[in-house]
Structures are given as C-alpha cells and as structure tokens.
Amino acid sequence: MFKGIYNWVDERLDITPIWRDVADHEVPEHVNPAHHFSAFVYCFGGLTFFITVIQILSGMFLTMYYVPDIINAYGSVEYLQTKVAFGQIVRGMHHWGASLVIVMMFLHTLRVFFTGSYKAPREMNWVVGMLIFFVMIGLGLTGYLLPWDNKAYFATRVTLQIADSIPVVGPYLKELMQGGQIVGAETLTRFFAVHVFFLPAVLLLLLVGHFIMIRRQGISGPL
Amino acid sequence: MSNQNDHHEASQKPPGRKEMSRRQFLTYTLGGATAYMVSGAVLPMIRFAVDPILHKGSKGNFIKVVEVSKITNEPQEFSFELQQQDGWYSSTATLSAWIRKNDKGEIVALSPVCKHLGCTIGWNNDKGYPDEYHCPCHGARYTKDGKNLAVAPKPLDEYTVKVDNGWIYLGQIVPNKHVS
Ligand code: HEM
Numbered sequence: 001m002f003k004g005i006y007n008w009v010d011e012r013l014d015i016t017p018i019w020r021d022v023a024d025h026e027v028p029e030h031v032n033p034a035h036h037f038s039a040f041v042y043c044f045g046g047l048t049f050f051i052t053v054i055q056i057l058s059g060m061f062l063t064m065y066y067v068p069d070i071i072n073a074y075g076s077v078e079y080l081q082t083k084v085a086f087g088q089i090v091r092g093m094h095h096w097g098a099s100l101v102i103v104m105m106f107l108h109t110l111r112v113f114f115t116g117s118y119k120a121p122r123e124m125n126w127v128v129g130m131l132i133f134f135v136m137i138g139l140g141l142t143g144y145l146l147p148w149d150n151k152a153y154f155a156t157r158v159t160l161q162i163a164d165s166i167p168v169v170g171p172y173l174k175e176l177m178q179g180g181q182i183v184g185a186e187t188l189t190r191f192f193a194v195h196v197f198f199l200p201a202v203l204l205l206l207l208v209g210h211f212i213m214i215r216r217q218g219i220s221g222p223l
Numbered sequence: 224m225s226n227q228n229d230h231h232e233a234s235q236k237p238p239g240r241k242e243m244s245r246r247q248f249l250t251y252t253l254g255g256a257t258a259y260m261v262s263g264a265v266l267p268m269i270r271f272a273v274d275p276i277l278h279k280g281s282k283g284n285f286i287k288v289v290e291v292s293k294i295t296n297e298p299q300e301f302s303f304e305l306q307q308q309d310g311w312y313s314s315t316a317t318l319s320a321w322i323r324k325n326d327k328g329e330i331v332a333l334s335p336v337c338k339h340l341g342c343t344i345g346w347n348n349d350k351g352y353p354d355e356y357h358c359p360c361h362g363a364r365y366t367k368d369g370k371n372l373a374v375a376p377k378p379l380d381e382y383t384v385k386v387d388n389g390w391i392y393l394g395q396i397v398p399n400k401h402v403s
C-alpha cells in the first residue's frame with residue numbers, strides 16, 4: 001500500500017534521487033562505532049541535532065499553553081506543568097534538553113577540535129559551528145526568563161548586567177535587549193519573540209549551511 | 224613582462240566618454256528599486272524594535288523616605304515606593320537604600336545593587352568581615368562608604384539626597400561621589 005503510494009508519486013515527481021542524495025551514502029569505517037567503538041565520538045554532532053529537534057518540537061507544544069505576560073507567565077507554566085496531562089514530561093524535555101544540547105554541542109566541538117577537522121578545507125564549517133554555538137547560548141538565555149520566577153528574573157538581571165559591561169555599546173545593548181529601563185513586561189515579550197521566532201529561524205539557516213558543507217566536503221579522514 | 228603590458232596600455236587611449244551599457248542600466252535601476260522596496264519593508268520593523276531605547280527615561284522625582292532624626296552613623300536599610308510605568312503596566316516598585324551619616328555629617332544613601340553583576344548587597348551580613356557590605360552572589364565586599372574592597376569593579380552607587388523640613392528625599396541613582 002505504502003509502496004504503491006510511493007511509486008505513484010515517484011513516477012510523477014522522481015523523488016528517489018532527492019532522498020538518495022540526502023540519506024544514501026557510505027559511513028566510512030573510521031567513524032563507525034561498529035568497527036571501532038571509540039568512533040562514538042563522531043555521534044555527538046548527530047546527537048546535538050537530535051536534541052535540537054526535541055527542543056523545537058517540545059517548544060512548539062509548550063507555546064500552546066504558555067503566555068509571555070508578566071501577570072500570567074508563571075501561572076501558565078505552573079498550569080501546564082501540574083494540570084495538563086504529560087505537562088511535566090513535555091516541559092521536562094524542554095528544560096533538561098536545553099542543558100543537554102549545550103553539553104552535546106560542547107562534546108561535538110571537542111571531537112572536531114581533537115581530530116583536527118576544523119583545518120582546511122573545513123574552516124568555514126568551524127565558523128558556522130561557532131555561530132550555532134552563540135545562537136544556542138542565546139536560546140538558553142532568552143528561554144530562561146520565560147517561566148518568570150525569581151530565578152528567571154535575577155538570572156536575566158545578571159545577564160543584562162554582563163551585556164551592560166561591554167565598553168561603549170553596552171548600556172544601549174542592555175536597554176535594547178531589556179526593551180526599556182527595567183526588566184519587565186517588555187523584556188518578557190521581547191525575549192519570548194527572540195526565543196521562539198528569531199533565534200530558531202537563524203538556527204535553522206545555520207544548520208542548513210552546516211549540513212550542506214558536510215555533504216560537500218565529506219567527513220574528515222582518519223587520524 | 225609587466226613592463227611590456229604597461230607600455231601597451233599607455234599607448235592605447237581610453238575612450239573619451241564612458242557609455243553605460245543596457246545591462247548596467249538595468250542592474251542599477253532594478254537594484255535601486257529593489258533596495259527601495261526592501262527598505263520600505265524593513266525600516267518600519269527596525270524602528271518598531273528599537274522604540275523602547277528612544278523613549279526618554281522618566282527623570283527621577285524625589286521621594287520622601289525617612290526622617291533625618293532616625294539616621295545614625297551605622298547604615299540602616301530603608302525602603303520606599305516608586306510609581307513606575309512598564310509598557311502597558313503601571314505598578315509600584317519597592318526600592319531600598321542603605322542610609323547613614325558619614326564622619327563629615329553628610330547623609331549618604333547607597334543603592335543596594337552590587338556593582339559586580341547586580342545582586343543585592345547587605346550590611347554586616349558576613350560574619351567573616353564585620354562592618355562591611357557583602358554580596359552573597361560572588362562575595363563582593365564594600366566599606367561603610369561603599370568603596371569596593373573585593374570582586375566588584377566600582378564602588379556602590381548612591382541616591383541623590385535632598386533634605387527638606389527634617390525629611391530625607393531620595394532621587395536618581397548616580398555613581399558614588401563620597402569615595403575616591
Ligand atoms: C535549541 C533550541 C532551544 C533551547 C536551547 C531552549 C531553551 C529554553 C530554556 C532554557 C527554557 C526555560 C525552561 C525552564 O526553565 O523550564 C525555555 C523555555 C521555553 N521555550 Fe525554549 N529553547 C529552544 C527552542 C525553543 C523553540 C523552537 C520554541 C518554540 C517554538 C521554544 C519555546 C519555549 C517556551 C514557550 C518556553 C517557556 C515554557 C517553560 O519555561 O517551560 N523553545 N527554552
């Protein structure tokens with residue numbers, strides 16, 4: 001039945017080459033943990049992506065209940081976590097995933113560093129990787145404010161204070177991020193917009209670039 | 224080799240008038256029109272996003288805090304309320320100040336916000352360092368006058384103080400002027 005549908009579409013649109021190009025390629029022996037167990041370090045990039053997908057999915061579902069408003073934000077998070085079925089699980093995925101994605105990204109970066117894979121011709125992918133790193137940090141910092149509890153509020157005060165300490169532009173940057181003179185209603189809506197729309201959009205573009213470059217250049221050779 | 228080239232170019236006069244090709248003309252006009260339309264779409268959004276920083280901050284009014292007679296040499300914490308407008312919310316914020324009379328008899332009101340990264344300091348709240356302000360976050364310490372002793376890069380800020388009819392009024396927060 002599925003084969004029938006697939007063939008029907010394939011006859012008309014010739015989709016086989018598209019997925020072949022994405023998925024059908026050899027995994028070299030030196031990156032295959034089935035050959036050398038130590039090759040598991042090559043999985044960290046894929047694991048980072050896996051958790052990123054979890055973050056995006058769980059985040060999309062969280063926005064079904066979450067409201068970015070200083071009166072109601074905390075209540076909405078409390079409600080979705082305690083009253084909604086599986087709320088604890090979905091929020092838990094997003095909450096713990098946010099830390100795990102940083103850990104995985106860090107391990108992936110270490111692998112790339114110690115295998116020397118950042119060297120020519122892959123320098124540009126190292127740079128894109130660093131940009132992904134900053135976007136991830138941004139997602140973590142903006143997401144952290146959203147529950148609007150004491151920890152969120154004071155952590156954001158400190159984050160903005162760090163931005164404020166940058167010479168010359170610091171105070172303007174802080175006020176721009178804060179959306180005004182204090183951490184308040186306009187900060188929360190701003191952080192929400194950046195967390196949920198702006199940074200994920202940038203992240204997806206960067207990931208596309210990262211993956212296209214990997215396909216073009218292949219995985220780096222054995223040590 | 225390059226000498227020969229130079230010689231060759233110098234001998235051939237460039238045309239007196241540069242004609243713009245049709246292709247170039249179209250590139251400029253289409254490019255210009257596109258840039259115009261893109262900026263028409265993007266500029267409103269940028270102005271929209273930066274609006275909060277272009278508002279003039281409300282100039283601090285002075286707020287009545289405490290009677291002068293209550294102030295001693297020892298810093299004491301006093302809190303006071305400030306009406307504030309936060310986007311579409313107006314609310315009363317509770318601020319606090321550590322107020323004391325210094326050796327010259329001036330009234331000094333220090334802001335409790337740590338100059339390291341903005342946690343809240345307290346007076347005499349660390350047994351290891353008596354008679355100092357201490358910040359619980361990363362251990363910044365300050366003297367009675369707010370001079371930074373550890374961790375923090377700057378002395379504690381102070382409120383502008385006005386005394387009227389036996390009462391202390393506090394205004395804006397400014398950099399500390401009582402320590403060097
Ligand atoms: C890799 C990407 C992401 C990271 C690292 C991340 C990180 C975070 C963090 C640290 C929090 C605070 C959670 C807590 O304290 O429990 C948070 C909350 C939130 N995030 Fe994300 N996030 C990501 C992507 C997304 C996306 C794509 C969306 C929506 C489309 C989203 C929607 C939300 C919402 C609605 C909240 C508030 C609910 C809550 O606090 O539990 N996130 N995020």
Ligand code: FES
Binds near residue numbers: 339341342359361362
């Ligand atoms: S914020 Fe006070 S010591 Fe770091």
